[in-house]
Amino acid sequence: MSANAGISLLIITVLCFFSCSTKSFNTKEEMWGYLKNKDNGYLQSKNINGYDFSLIYKPTDLLVEQELGEDRSKQKIKELRDKYKNQIYFTLSMSRNNKELLSTTPKNRQEFGAMVNQLAFGMREKVHVFTQQKDTLELLDYNYPRMYGMSQSTTMLFVYPRDESYLKEETLNFTIQDLGTYTGEVKFKIETDKIKKEPNLKLN
Template identity: 50%
Template sequence: MQNMIKNNYLLLILILLISSCNKKFDTQEEMNIYISEEDNGYHYKKTVADVDFVLQYRPTDLLVKQELGDNTDPAKVEKFRKHYSQYLYFNLSMSKNNQELLNGVAQDKAKFGQMVNELAFGMEEKLHVYTPTKDTLALADFIYPRMYGMSNSTSIMIVYPRDSKYMKQEYLNFVIEDLGLDTGDIKFKLNTKALTNEPQLRF
């Protein structure tokens, strides 16, 4: 009986260890498929007032791969993993009628200019990440590439510091304030366990 209890305990520990391990992939394509499935905790989407919002986490190793290309030198992989793992990277995609947000306000010059200004320079005031106890993460950086109507969505890369005290929270709130599209504030609950145990590439 004692042996059975001991064996069950060891099995439980093993299951916990396996479940907490980072999932590993051989290719970027495999990882992209995995992180695009909502159930895995890296892809969030919501549609409000005909505006589609998609927030997707970009794991460290995708950025390392982008930096190194086919170079799989272990020292360089480790160097860039150390660099990129200090931050959380997200892609925020927003579209209305399968078009960039600016297309919807193109006829109103004042509104168009205001939105261009907000997207290019003011997202620090519009994006917020905070814990359940209202502690706020400061935005480290954001990048808005103008696509001039050549894309079917408005995309922004968003960067936050990976602060261990915040990552211990059960979840983080990600809020996008209304950009003048009558959506109200858009809120996502980020799965911190998934972000901590992010998938990796086999380099």
């Protein structure tokens, strides 16, 4: 092998090491900054018919940090990581003119009540994650916190099982059916590599 070829191989190896290694952050603020930078592939957004949709993957350690109290021992951190590591988490935000859906979409009290019911109890029928082979992931849970017009968006957390069989695929599809917004189906493609190499926090 020539000297130039050897140097090229070394450069490629070093670049691969830094691009393929897991990112680690000292604080949740640093991690959120990284996640919200679209160049890093964890945040996607679309504007359709005046509505803003954004989807962000939420790494395990953010949930661990959220639940950690004064006990930040290695044992407690491991306990919480074990609690959350078998699921994957997505935060979906939807808004219009920087306001919640309930503040902008319903035209009357009846439509308002129907949308409240849809958001609180009916999102299993509206939001789907599936593989390239059209296998649908089971929605384990979702959380819709009522903000009563005090937030700039309707934000929900969706929880799915972490299964190595579907993580072998390059992408997953995340779709939101029309919620009365006349946006049609909204679709995001998620790179599974981002999930497998999700960033972590230096928690102790």
